[in-house]
Amino acid sequence: MHQPAISQLAAADAEVAALVEGEARRQYEKIRLIASENYVSTAVLEATGTVLTNKYSEGYAGKRYYEGQQYIDLVEKLAIERAKAVFGVEHANVQPYSGSPANLAVYMALVNPGDKVMGMALPAGGHLTHGWGVSATGKWFDAVQYGVRKDTGRVDLDEVRGLALAERPKLIFCGGTAIPRTIDFAAFAEIAKEVDAVLVADIAHIAGLVAGGAHPSPVGHAQIISTTTHKTLRGPRGAMLMSTAEHAKALDKAVFPGLQGGPHNHTTAAIAVALGEAARPGFRDYAAGIVANAKALAEALVERGFDLVSGGTDNHLILIDLSNKAVAGKPAARALDRAGIELNYNSVPFDSRKPFDPSGIRLGTAAITTRGLGVEQMPRLAEWIERAISASDDAELDKVAAEVRELLSAYPMPGWV
Numbered sequence: 001m002h003q004p005a006i007s008q009l010a011a012a013d014a015e016v017a018a019l020v021e022g023e024a025r026r027q028y029e030k031i032r033l034i035a036s037e038n039y040v041s042t043a044v045l046e047a048t049g050t051v052l053t054n055k056y057s058e059g060y061a062g063k064r065y066y067e068g069q070q071y072i073d074l075v076e077k078l079a080i081e082r083a084k085a086v087f088g089v090e091h092a093n094v095q096p097y098s099g100s101p102a103n104l105a106v107y108m109a110l111v112n113p114g115d116k117v118m119g120m121a122l123p124a125g126g127h128l129t130h131g132w133g134v135s136a137t138g139k140w141f142d143a144v145q146y147g148v149r150k151d152t153g154r155v156d157l158d159e160v161r162g163l164a165l166a167e168r169p170k171l172i173f174c175g176g177t178a179i180p181r182t183i184d185f186a187a188f189a190e191i192a193k194e195v196d197a198v199l200v201a202d203i204a205h206i207a208g209l210v211a212g213g214a215h216p217s218p219v220g221h222a223q224i225i226s227t228t229t230h231k232t233l234r235g236p237r238g239a240m241l242m243s244t245a246e247h248a249k250a251l252d253k254a255v256f257p258g259l260q261g262g263p264h265n266h267t268t269a270a271i272a273v274a275l276g277e278a279a280r281p282g283f284r285d286y287a288a289g290i291v292a293n294a295k296a297l298a299e300a301l302v303e304r305g306f307d308l309v310s311g312g313t314d315n316h317l318i319l320i321d322l323s324n325k326a327v328a329g330k331p332a333a334r335a336l337d338r339a340g341i342e343l344n345y346n347s348v349p350f351d352s353r354k355p356f357d358p359s360g361i362r363l364g365t366a367a368i369t370t371r372g373l374g375v376e377q378m379p380r381l382a383e384w385i386e387r388a389i390s391a392s393d394d395a396e397l398d399k400v401a402a403e404v405r406e407l408l409s410a411y412p413m414p415g416w417v
């Protein structure tokens, strides 16, 4: 059953309640390896479901366009102070609706349409909003893109420097959505300084690892830090922009009134709750556990002949190139889902296949670590993954799914009782 209980919803709208219950059960019964997902605490869930959703509060604390902000101002200030303390930054804006609008606000604050910007190419592991062609950021700005080295699968810093010197972008994004290795913020900062560009670290994926000390911090290297709040940071769906004091005003103006209207106050409250959780000592163990699980899973997969991009992982994320197996990413992801293992198909660097039917699958260990799975379970996961992608019929997949359900029944899920 969904936790907190949704009895009022069930009485008022049985149709929606049944769908929510169905999704809660699905989340409970699956091994969640989607690298961008997690299970938030019931406290975070409760905060998102409060009357704060009723309130309009365009503007910032003390300077709103609507009356009645006695509590909302305090909630937003609390979230900001917690963000500043957890990440050690001079400024934080907790209003961006999600990661993509947060990144758009960075462009709005710092560059004009047509200006040169630089980010990691999507197929190499970057995000759409780092200047990829189909995104507004690729259409409205003159974006140059860097990738990874073919021999190592790691960010090609020589290419980054060469491109930066040749193109002189005003803005350089580092970080991405499918990068299994540590981001060298210091090296990016040196390159950005050389060409007088502003460095933006998009830590959406690794924010929880940074908060928990399991990945180096971009603070002191990147002038601007963008993050979602719902991945390894384990908060509600939302985002934050953090920066040095120098860029505070421009970022705030870009978020509101530049791009957005009223902030989602129920989300702001939930972000504050998640940041409160991230500030507790136990979160450091959680962050370390995520990385330990990813490393153990990577090792077990390599032992079974899987080809991992860059050969392994330093963080929560594993990218498998299935080219040496008899299956592509999409059918593999489908089979795994039926087998109770949820992940996504993904392009791999230098992929010969199309983005909608690529060669890879992407895995992450944030959610299973929240659930309490440890390194001792990772070899079993690797075995299930192998069995699922080489299964000859649905019966074998259903057999794996039953084994998965049995294992998971020993591990409680926040949001389910």
Ligand SMILES: Cc1ncc(COP(=O)(O)O)c(C=O)c1O
Residues within 6 Å of the ligand: 036, 098, 099, 100, 101, 103, 127, 129, 175, 176, 177, 202, 203, 204, 205, 228, 238
């Ligand atoms: C690195 C990175 N930046 C930004 C985003 C965008 O976040 P959202 O999906 O919340 O717009 C993502 C989402 O996966 C991401 O991985």
